[in-house]
Amino acid sequence: MTVKELAQELKTLGYDCAYDHFNTTPTLPFIAYFENERTDFIADNKVYRKQQNITIELYTEFYEPNISEQLEDLLERLGIVYDCVPFLYIEDERMYMSSYSFSL
Template identity: 40%
Template sequence: MDKLLQILGEAGIPFAYDHFAEGESPDPPFICYLLPGTNHFGADGRVYYKINEVHIELYTDSKDLEIEHQLEAVLDKHGIFYDRSEVWIDSEKLYEVLYSFEIEA
């Protein structure tokens, strides 16, 4: 978890786990990150290598390639292989760019 927090800090974008408290959300861009699951390696009935699934949700109010490249540069610097997808959230009037990857727990 420390490595993930270091990576997020280096990106220079405000972030919170899952969501910001009501009334405390910063103006976009901002990040919400989640640890929705695991993909542990095990044998002999025990976990030998712990792996967390990570979702980094980057929110912007307009398409912002510069901020996306800023975040991707930090992920690349740390050798993280990620998948990326994007969606417009009409009810929030925000773009969400989702970065999914796995990291050692």
């Protein structure tokens, strides 16, 4: 799966979705996703597998586990194994963020 294909799948959830950031303030809930460092498998002076690390951030106004479950169901349906940091409250922004990290 590519990052572009992942973006298309995320949009099927029906929430505003953008790579890295939005140019205008979106309505909650919304999703931002971005690429982190790559962790390629390298041996014998050869790259055997390119592995891109991805983070998806889900922002909600309230504690809304049903929205997180929608995202988690999508990732699981796509066969993506992820780590989740759920429902961190961002006091300055008055919203919650759940973060999902995985490799493609």
